[in-house]
Amino acid sequence: MNRLFGDRLFWLALLVAPVTVYGLDWVWPHPAKIPGFPILQIIVYPILEELTFRGLIQSWLLEQTRWRFHAFSLANLLTSLLFVAAHLLVRKHWIMVTVLVPSLIFGFFRERHDRIYPCIVLHVYYNIVYFLY
Numbered sequence: 001m002n003r004l005f006g007d008r009l010f011w012l013a014l015l016v017a018p019v020t021v022y023g024l025d026w027v028w029p030h031p032a033k034i035p036g037f038p039i040l041q042i043i044v045y046p047i048l049e050e051l052t053f054r055g056l057i058q059s060w061l062l063e064q065t066r067w068r069f070h071a072f073s074l075a076n077l078l079t080s081l082l083f084v085a086a087h088l089l090v091r092k093h094w095i096m097v098t099v100l101v102p103s104l105i106f107g108f109f110r111e112r113h114d115r116i117y118p119c120i121v122l123h124v125y126y127n128i129v130y131f132l133y
Contacts, residue, residue, distance in 0.1 A: 004118050013105050013122055017129040038131050046123035053083050053103070054110040054119045062111070076107035102126055 004010055061075035068074070080103035087096040102123070109118040 004113055004115075004121075007112070009112070010109060010118060010122075013109065014125055016105075017102075017122075017126045018133070042124060042127045042131060046127055047120055049083070049086075050106065050116050050119040050123055053079050053086075054106060055116045057082060058107055058110055071108055072104060073107075073111060076104060076111060079107055080104050 058075050058079040061078055062073065065074045069077075080100055083103040084097055084100050087099050088094075090096075106119040106122055109122060110116055112118075
């Protein structure tokens with residue numbers, strides 16, 4: 001845990017959340033206030049998505065390939081593209097491709113710390129910033 005909180009890049013990832021959220025909101029307005037939706041969006045979905053995408057898919061892909069481009073692995077890129085595709089299936093709007101950047105960030109920290117809890121923390125935080133914005 002100390003390794004995570006001592007990671008300057010992790011803190012930078014937290015700081016860029018408002019910029020990412022502002023960029024998303026600029027091109028796609030905030031979702032309707034549906035009862036219960038914020039709790040699902042802020043807590044439940046990030047946990048389930050990170051367990052699935054970073055915990056299962058990216059972990060499996062990391063075992064299959066070691067290709068890297070600077071700080072990003074092929075496993076992270078493929079997982080992030082699947083993450084975007086999943087969001088496109090649910091929302092069916094081209095703007096969902098903007099989740100690629102946060103997904104790459106989450107995947108980067110999955111590999112950097114060899115754990116998924118940094119991804120969950122970041123994902124929950126990004127979603128909180130989105131709803132507070």
